[in-house]
Amino acid sequence: MAFELYYWDGIQGRGEFIRLALELAGADYVDVTREPHRGTDEMMQIINSSSEAHIPFAPPFLKDDGQIVSHVANILFYLGPKLRLAPESDELRWFANGLQLTLTDFVAEVHDTHHPIATSKYYEDQKEEAKARSLEFVKNRLPKFLGYFERVLKQNPAHAGYLVGHDLTYVDLSMFQVIEGLIYAFPKAMSHYEIRYAGLAQLHGLVKSKSTIAAYLASPRRLAFNENGIFRRYAELDIEP
Amino acid sequence: MAFELYYWDGIQGRGEFIRLALELAGADYVDVTREPHRGTDEMMQIINSSSEAHIPFAPPFLKDDGQIVSHVANILFYLGPKLRLAPESDELRWFANGLQLTLTDFVAEVHDTHHPIATSKYYEDQKEEAKARSLEFVKNRLPKFLGYFERVLKQNPAHAGYLVGHDLTYVDLSMFQVIEGLIYAFPKAMSHYEIRYAGLAQLHGLVKSKSTIAAYLASPRRLAFNENGIFRRYAELDIEP
Numbered sequence: 217m218a219f220e221l222y223y224w225d226g227i228q229g230r231g232e233f234i235r236l237a238l239e240l241a242g243a244d245y246v247d248v249t250r251e252p253h254r255g256t257d258e259m260m261q262i263i264n265s266s267s268e269a270h271i272p273f274a275p276p277f278l279k280d281d282g283q284i285v286s287h288v289a290n291i292l293f294y295l296g297p298k299l300r301l302a303p304e305s306d307e308l309r310w311f312a313n314g315l316q317l318t319l320t321d322f323v324a325e326v327h328d329t330h331h332p333i334a335t336s337k338y339y340e341d342q343k344e345e346a347k348a349r350s351l352e353f354v355k356n357r358l359p360k361f362l363g364y365f366e367r368v369l370k371q372n373p374a375h376a377g378y379l380v381g382h383d384l385t386y387v388d389l390s391m392f393q394v395i396e397g398l399i400y401a402f403p404k405a406m407s408h409y410e411i412r413y414a415g416l417a418q419l420h421g422l423v424k425s426k427s428t429i430a431a432y433l434a435s436p437r438r439l440a441f442n443e444n445g446i447f448r449r450y451a452e453l454d455i456e457p
Numbered sequence: 458m459a460f461e462l463y464y465w466d467g468i469q470g471r472g473e474f475i476r477l478a479l480e481l482a483g484a485d486y487v488d489v490t491r492e493p494h495r496g497t498d499e500m501m502q503i504i505n506s507s508s509e510a511h512i513p514f515a516p517p518f519l520k521d522d523g524q525i526v527s528h529v530a531n532i533l534f535y536l537g538p539k540l541r542l543a544p545e546s547d548e549l550r551w552f553a554n555g556l557q558l559t560l561t562d563f564v565a566e567v568h569d570t571h572h573p574i575a576t577s578k579y580y581e582d583q584k585e586e587a588k589a590r591s592l593e594f595v596k597n598r599l600p601k602f603l604g605y606f607e608r609v610l611k612q613n614p615a616h617a618g619y620l621v622g623h624d625l626t627y628v629d630l631s632m633f634q635v636i637e638g639l640i641y642a643f644p645k646a647m648s649h650y651e652i653r654y655a656g657l658a659q660l661h662g663l664v665k666s667k668s669t670i671a672a673y674l675a676s677p678r679r680l681a682f683n684e685n686g687i688f689r690r691y692a693e694l695d696i697e698p
Contacts, residue, residue, distance in 0.1 A: 269614050270552045273559040273605050285551050287558040289530075294551055310526050310535055311511045317528040317561075318514040324565060332573050333586065334593035345574065345586050352575035364514050373510050 219245040219295075220279040222259045222272075227445040228393075228438075230323070231276045233288045234295070236389040239432040241299035247437070289316040292386045301386040312380045315368065315387045319394055322361045326397065327446045329353045329453060339443075343452070350453040354405040358398070358457070362413050365391060369415035377418055384423070391416065392423035397447030405457050460486040460536070461520040463500040463513075468686040469634075469679075471564070472517045474529045475536070477630040480673040482540035488678070530557040533627045542627040553621045556609065556628045560635055563602045567638065568687045570594045570694060580684075584693070591694040595646040599639070599698070603654050606632060610656035618659060625664070632657065633664035638688030645697050 219238065223231030231247075238245045249256045262284070265271055272286035278295070285294045293313050296302025303309055332349040333342040365379065374382040379391060395416060399406045410417030423429055432438055441447055460479065464472030472488075479486045490497045503525070506512055513527035519536070526535045534554050537543025544550055573590040574583040606620065615623040620632060636657060640647045651658030664670055673679055682688055 265612075266608070267612065269612055270555075271605075271608060271612060272555065273562075273602075277555075283548055283551065286555040290551065290554045290558055293554070307524055310524065310531060313531045313534070314511075314513065314518075314527040317531055320558075321514075321565070324562070328569070328573075332569075333589045334597075336593060336597050345589075348574045348586075352577065356575070356577050361514075364512075367507070367512060371506075371508065371510055371512060 217281055219243060220248050221245055221276060222248050222262065222279070223276040225249040225256060226439070226442075228397075228441060228447075229276075229445050230288050232393055233386075233390045234276055234278065234291050235437070236393055236429070236432070237292060237295060237299055237301055237386045239437075240384075240389060240426060240428050241301060242428060243299055287320075288390075289313060289320050292316055292390070296386050299386070301384070301389070303381040303383070303385055305381075308381050312385055312387050315365075315379055316390060318361070318364070319387070319390050322357075322394060323446060325353060325357055325361075326394075326401065329401075330448050330450065339448075339450070346450075346453060347455070350402075351455050354402055354455050354457040358402070358405055359412075362409070362416060366413045366415050369419065377415070377422060379419070384426075388419060388423060389429075392420050392429075395420045397441065400441045401447040401449050402454055403449075404454050458522055460484060461489050462486055462517060463489050463503065463520070464517040466490040466497060467680070468683060469638075469688075470517075470686050471529050473634055474627075474631045475517055475519065475532050476678070477634055477670070477673070478533060478536060478540055478542055478627045480678075481625075481630060481667060481669050482542060483669060484540055528561075529631075530554060530561050533557055533631070537627050540627070542625070542630070544622040544624075544626055546622075549622050553626055553628050556606075556620055557631060559602070559605070560628070560631050563598075563635060564638075564687060566594060566598055566602075567635075567642065570642075571689050571691065580689075580691070587691075587694060588696070591643075592696050595643055595696050595698040599643070599646055600653075603650070603657060607654045607656050610660065618656070618663060620660070625667075629660060629664060630670075633661050633670075636661045638682065641682045642688040642690050643695055644690075645695050 221234055223229060248254050249259055259275060262268060263272060270284045272284060276288060277284055277286035278291045285291050303312055329350045330339050330346050332345045368379055376382045378384050379387045462472060462475055464470060489495050490500055500516060503509060504513060511525045513525060517529060518525055518527035519532045526532050544553055570591045571580050571587050573586045609620055617623045619625055620628045
């Protein structure tokens with residue numbers, strides 16, 4: 217049975233971390249809200265259900281043969297072994313999940329650069345605060361996170377160019393997506409990033425050149441970044457660090 | 458060998474979610490930074506290590522016989538079965554991890570009520586923005602999160618008063634801690650919360666009355682909430698919703 221992915225239509229958003237794993241593995245999956253005879257209503261019915269035992273708080277969530285799994289890191293922890301995108305050993309799987317949760321925090325901070333006060337309000341209503349938060353982000357947080365992942369790459373005893381162990385895992389795909397998003401949203405802060413973070417730049421190129429990933433990125437299933445998503449390009453937030 | 462918990466000394470913070478699980482289970486553990494002959498330096502050496510293969514991004518992290526596990530939800534997912542605080546079935550374990558990750562997001566939003574612009578700056582330097590974010594929090598986010606967990610309790614087919622399955626799990630302990638923190642930080646928004654969220658109030662009381670938890674809460678190991686932690690009581694942020 218096909219995996220069913222539930223996420224908002226129209227944006228890459230957090231759903232993209234799951235899509236990249238499913239696409240690389242060539243898995244059979246349905247992107248429910250984008251299906252012609254299904255859609256967002258079906259997703260909202262699950263979220264708002266008053267009978268479902270395992271209601272998710274928010275998308276993305278995955279349905280696999282009756283099991284509902286919610287939150288990006290949880291879905292990838294669950295899917296990883298099934299898609300052969302998890303490390304072999306338990307020890308490395310716990311490490312991979314820790315890295316994925318650090319990426320989760322990083323992505324939440326990217327979101328808050330344009331919504332520092334209220335998710336329920338428009339960006340335009342919190343523009344000044346967004347500038348202040350973006351300054352903090354490009355000056356302190358972005359280098360802290362990227363510097364950390366660069367160290368993880370360098371200190372991986374396997375020295376294979378991946379974040380965990382000898383082979384590509386779902387964490388590498390998520391790292392690729394975060395770098396793609398940062399280049400889109402903060403081109404100034406990311407200019408020449410490949411000099412400071414040579415390992416990450418190499419990993420990014422490596423993922424991009426995988427044939428199934430290249431095919432996916434060129435397909436209509438890969439939506440473009442846009443200003444409804446997590447990674448947004450606003451000239452006034454693209455601050456020189 | 459004792460579990461080694463690494464977290465900032467002087468606050469409950471995110472370490473408290475791990476402590477509650479270890480304490481309820483009566484597990485043998487060391488709170489490293491609070492040990493007389495150890496301390497924060499030892500924690501920072503691991504974080505800043507240039508040789509360690511599995512460096513954590515930030516505390517809390519756990520060391521168990523050489524394995525380092527970082528991030529609250531990851532540590533609890535790892536420890537749950539060892540402490541007999543995880544659900545029996547895999548299906549429920551994935552659900553529990555999803556709930557724990559929702560609590561993680563909730564806690565991050567609580568933190569940002571007093572630090573909406575920059576973690577690197579003092580609260581006093583972002584007081585106005587903190588008021589705006591706190592208003593959004595007590596009006597929209599707090600009821601959204603608590604309402605969700607109340608529904609999860611009600612829709613648990615086991616109807617045992619716990620969030621997952623028939624027995625108490627680490628998710629219930631974390632829920633207890635979040636409610637304790639909210640009552641401390643936002644007494645106005647939480648006044649009469651037991652009427653709107655009767656199930657959660659009952660769960661909170663149930664956890665508090667467990668003899669090992671009561672003993673822990675009365676011990677010097679339980680630090681008081683304070684204004685260096687995640688849950689802070691600032692009169693100006695304690696807004697009437």
